[in-house]
Amino acid sequence: MTSQTLKTPDPDQIRRAPKVLLHDHLDGGLRPGTVVDLARASGYDALPESEPDALGRWFREAADSGSLERYLETFAHTCAVMQTRDALFRVAAECAEDLAADGVVYAEIRYAPEQHLEGGLSLEEVVEAVNEGFREGERRAREDGNRIRVGALLTAMRHAARSLEIAELANRYRDLGVVGFDIAGAEAGFPPTRHLDAFEYLKRENNHFTIHAGEAFGLPSIWQALQWCGADRLGHGVRIIDDIQVAADGEVKLGRLASYVRDKRIPLELCPTSNLQTGAAASYAEHPIGLLRKLHFRATVNTDNRLMSGTGMSTEFERLVETFHYTLDDMQWFTVNAMKSAFIPFDERLAMINDVIKPGYAELKSEWLFRDPAAGPAVTSGSTGAVS
Template sequence: MKPSDMQIKAAPKVLLHDHLDGGVRPSTLIELAAEVGHQLPEGTQDDPVALEEWFVTSADSGSLERYLDTFAHTLAVMQTLPALTRVARECVEDLAEDGVVYAEIRWAPELHVANGNELEEVIEAVQAGFDEGMATVAANGRKIVVRQLLTAMRQAARATEIADLAVAWRDRGVAGFDIAGPEKGFPPSRFLAAFEHLAAENMRFTIHAGEGFGLPSIWEAVHPCGCDRLGHGVRIVDDITVEEGEAPKLGSLAAYVRDRRIPLELCPRSNVQTGAAKSIAEHPIGLLYDLGFRVTINTDNRLMSRTSMTAEMAGIVEAFGWGLPELQRLTTNAMKSAFIPYDERVDLIHEIKDAYAALAES
């Protein structure tokens, strides 16, 4: 049975792939831009609706590289410690309003030091915002757990330094490590030393792979680098042969990813914008779910994609006819794949199951 809009909105959600600088409120962006003298696109300086429309239109190009260009504006206003704390706090508040009960928010400290801030300072500022946001949500009678994922940029050379910081902050709000940026020409194996260090320190990490580039990107993330999750990973479908009247055939890489239960951090709306999928209805999430991959659903960049977890869930419900059981499975998949301790994951999974059971009876 198709869930109602109210049920989808109320459903508990787990978010593993969301960028802090991709989820700034348009109104906040306008205020922060005025404070630092940053010039926003013409006609958007005083109009949050127009600014949001500019981001969505600019990101809706079918190119990952052009999609990434839009971040010049959000990054420009996130170069002070108070701005970082504010954006982080509002991120938590917005996610809680959307029904998210657990989130790992990724961001690249190295992109927020233009004003001379130290890496430790910007991490502390973001954590302060997350702590404030979680406290505000709790004071309003709700619960959300938010952790940081520290990202290194694959076109730069600071991965080992960021990995060291992830380890140093593991008990202070950081759950893991990530690399992001243009995939083509910047293979994850460039940072093999960083990944080996993380593994030696028993630190979990995800790698952006299989979004802007194909199977070689996924293979490197999985094998020499040993990632715990695939950031996107949508192009794993290129290793699956589907012929009419026959069962889908998995290539060796697709079979390995499925059989090892390596989670896929799929972001349907973003994948359509960057050309990784033609439409939501044609997104590989349906096929991958049916074949038993550990599929999760995510927002990627809420501003650029004008999206939320509620919107992402509603989109796949409409496209694939899924109901609450499928949404619960996606949510449980994500919680199983989170980078927090097992007992904490189990407690949240029980709460999620209870909430879905109550929704099914409503």
């Protein structure tokens, strides 16, 4: 096995590598300059900072409290400036542009339509403005030489009572840019079982949904999301680590819930930097993603909120590469996992994997051999495997 095959990718290779994003909030990914512009245009005068650089720092520092509840408070400012059609269109278009420039080839972006009605828009008008913005962002990305496909996930708030209404909305727009449904917000005190009617409706309609579970709250939240609600994916799901025991000699024992999650290949929408901010993990080295990768859970890498976390997909992978010495093979493993778990039809997922993702990584790997022809044929590192 050559040193080339075990080499970790550099930041430029990470940025150019095709990436798939399943867990990203539209109202958590605005450009700081856009927040300032929209606030001025709408007369919103409650921003803590008036200059983009200072505002960006404020969002990151406010989100670094270690509390999910405090983290969620930062969204009051972004939602406040996303109350018109033009604002929603702009934010969605810039979201697609920014992700494409970061090497993301497929993304599912979630937002709660019920949080964008203060300017007089209807739920339908909110969805249509965001969808149109995503299509515009895809077009601009193509003009810049990038490719991306963006699908929307409509989110209902756990503490509210509009989940069935939002689920019905997601179903009406399922072939018009919306690919699924989600519930979000503080987990403690607001279990997913409060929204069973929405989940039962989606199952009857053969529609897809993910549930924020196992982030700030533990195993009961995950169990309810899966066994009572029937979630297709777990939003975060990081607390599944609580059902995994590692002995002093390194022997690993999975509890029944963890075994079920792994055996059923239930996707985990892991968001490392966000998890550190909300206290779900103490450091990147201690983040459960390292063990979950070794145990071949269906783990995926995500951003959650790019503005609040000061992050992007390339940044997330840079931190994981630095911490766990991941190779391009590992990055491809996470990316294929995510694409397999997307809420678009199977043939479209397969085409993305075979026509975009695998060729993209093969090209990056070939660069090493080009640099050193004497290295011989590439061999995958021992940290990877075919299991996904």
